[in-house]
Amino acid sequence: xxxxxxxxxxxxxxxxxxxxxxxxxxxxxxxxxxxxxxxxxxxxxxxxxxxxxxxxxxxxxxxxxxxxxxxxxxxxxxxxxxxxxxxxxxxxxxxxxxxxxxxxxxxxxxxxxxxxxxxxxxxxxxxxxxxxxxxxxxxxxxxxxxxxxxxxxxxxxxxxxxxxxxxxxxxxxxxxxxxxxxxxxxxxxxxxxxxxxxxxxxxxxxxxxxxxxxxxxxxxxxxxxxxxxxxxxxxxx
Amino acid sequence: xxxxxxxxxxxxxxxxxxxxxxxxxxxxxxxxxxxxxxxxxxxxxxxxxx
Numbered sequence: 001x002x003x004x005x006x007x008x009x010x011x012x013x014x015x016x017x018x019x020x021x022x023x024x025x026x027x028x029x030x031x032x033x034x035x036x037x038x039x040x041x042x043x044x045x046x047x048x049x050x051x052x053x054x055x056x057x058x059x060x061x062x063x064x065x066x067x068x069x070x071x072x073x074x075x076x077x078x079x080x081x082x083x084x085x086x087x088x089x090x091x092x093x094x095x096x097x098x099x100x101x102x103x104x105x106x107x108x109x110x111x112x113x114x115x116x117x118x119x120x121x122x123x124x125x126x127x128x129x130x131x132x133x134x135x136x137x138x139x140x141x142x143x144x145x146x147x148x149x150x151x152x153x154x155x156x157x158x159x160x161x162x163x164x165x166x167x168x169x170x171x172x173x174x175x176x177x178x179x180x181x182x183x184x185x186x187x188x189x190x191x192x193x194x195x196x197x198x199x200x201x202x203x204x205x206x207x208x209x210x211x212x213x214x215x216x217x218x219x220x221x222x223x224x225x226x227x228x229x230x231x232x233x234x235x236x237x
Numbered sequence: 238x239x240x241x242x243x244x245x246x247x248x249x250x251x252x253x254x255x256x257x258x259x260x261x262x263x264x265x266x267x268x269x270x271x272x273x274x275x276x277x278x279x280x281x282x283x284x285x286x287x
Contacts, residue, residue: 090255096254214266218276221277
């Protein structure tokens with residue numbers, strides 16, 4: 001059953017909205033414009049935040065996959081599916097904002113750079129996750145296949161992260177082994193943006209898990225209602 | 238095209254994505270909550286009738 005407690009979602013959404021207001025202020029009024037790229041560089045703060053939150057989602061899906069395979073508890077499957085869906089939304093935003101940043105800076109909407117290519121592969125892997133989810137009928141079997149897919153798909157996450165370092169790439173590298181390569185006001189804007197996106201991720205994950213749990217509850221109740229007339233008939237005879 | 242256009246377009250894409258997803262999941266949640274309530278009512282009526 002879904003517990004009928006006081007819904008904390010409005011409070012969580014308000015906190016997230018306040019963090020986003022602070023992030024917009026930090027990005028547009030606190031952080032200076034970059035010397036070479038100018039104003040368009042301000043896409044970076046939300047672009048990187050979306051990417052890191054997408055990685056967080058796929059990491060959660062991978063951990064849920066392992067937890068499901070070990071415990072066979074369907075709550076891990078629900079968490080994994082919710083995390084993958086949110087990760088896919090954020091990866092789509094990363095690709096869209098990346099293209100809108102690349103066009104004025106590289107003079108191209110898209111280039112087969114290692115970072116861009118591995119990110120696109122990541123998107124396709126987790127889009128296929130939902131095709132697999134829709135294709136398998138049996139719940140336990142579907143959960144097992146999806147857990148394996150989430151674990152296998154996660155392999156691409158460190159590849160995306162390291163791609164600009166391992167191969168020749170035109171994509172900027174901000175997080176280096178010796179620290180973050182940017183001016184302090186820019187770093188503040190990035191950290192506030194990251195906090196806002198992390199809070200949003202929490203709100204979305206909570207909501208998506210709740211939706212999947214409700215759908216499961218409905219399935220159980222519908223099954224119970226379908227069975228009841230037959231049981232009543234059997235009891236009468 | 239001016240680079241400000243791309244900045245505005247990128248932020249619009251992000252807001253549209255976030256608000257669109259929040260709206261879709263919010264509506265889905267409301268629909269499921271209504272359905273769940275209806276089913277629970279039906280079950281309690283059935284149980285009371287037996």
